[in-house]
Amino acid sequence: MSTFAIGMAVLAGTRALSQESPTNRGGFSAGAPSPTPVVPAGFYLPLKCRLVGVPVIASDGTTWRFDCGAENANAAAALAPALKEQGWTFCGDLAGRSAWGKGAMTIFIEEGAAGGLPTLRQIPERAAPCP
Numbered sequence: 001m002s003t004f005a006i007g008m009a010v011l012a013g014t015r016a017l018s019q020e021s022p023t024n025r026g027g028f029s030a031g032a033p034s035p036t037p038v039v040p041a042g043f044y045l046p047l048k049c050r051l052v053g054v055p056v057i058a059s060d061g062t063t064w065r066f067d068c069g070a071e072n073a074n075a076a077a078a079l080a081p082a083l084k085e086q087g088w089t090f091c092g093d094l095a096g097r098s099a100w101g102k103g104a105m106t107i108f109i110e111e112g113a114a115g116g117l118p119t120l121r122q123i124p125e126r127a128a129p130c131p
Contacts, residue, residue, distance in 0.1 A: 038062060040122050042102055046082040052117055061123040068118075075118030076109045083107070091130035097121075101130040 038055050040062075045051065049068040056063045071078035076098035080090070083100050088107065091099040097108040108121040 040064065040107065040120060041125070042105055043083065043086055043088065043107060043120075043122075046079070049078065059124075061121050063119050063121040065112075065117040065119055072112060072118055075111055079109055079120070089130065099130065106130065 038057065039051070045066060046068075048071065049066050052065045052067050066075070068075060068078040076093075080098075083090075086102075088100040088102045091101050091106070093099070094108075097110045100107045100109070104125045106123050108123075110119045110121070112118045
């Protein structure tokens with residue numbers, strides 16, 4: 001009997017770990033199978049922020065909505081320290097978006113429309129950084 005109880009505890013523990021994996025923290029429910037997440041290449045959001053919803057994937061780049069709580073009003077400033085720490089270079093503000101480059105990649109941070117969430121857009125690696 002105790003072997004069975006131990007086996008059940010191990011099995012239950014394994015299942016609990018799979019449901020709490022970091023891949024489902026960005027908006028997937030804990031009981032549902034989580035798809036392979038699409039995240040920005042070469043950049044991790046700071047702990048105070050999280051990706052929200054499903055990214056919009058297009059041939060000219062991928063766009064994520066994100067939430068940094070009270071810092072959403074100045075999203076570019078909220079992400080700047082993490083971008084610098086992870087090796088991204090500030091390229092300037094272009095058409096109301098903050099642009100950052102790293103290698104052949106470019107990320108654009110755009111403030112959310114009135115009350116909306118800000119976005120992070122990454123253009124394909126084949127594009128030149130810092131347009």
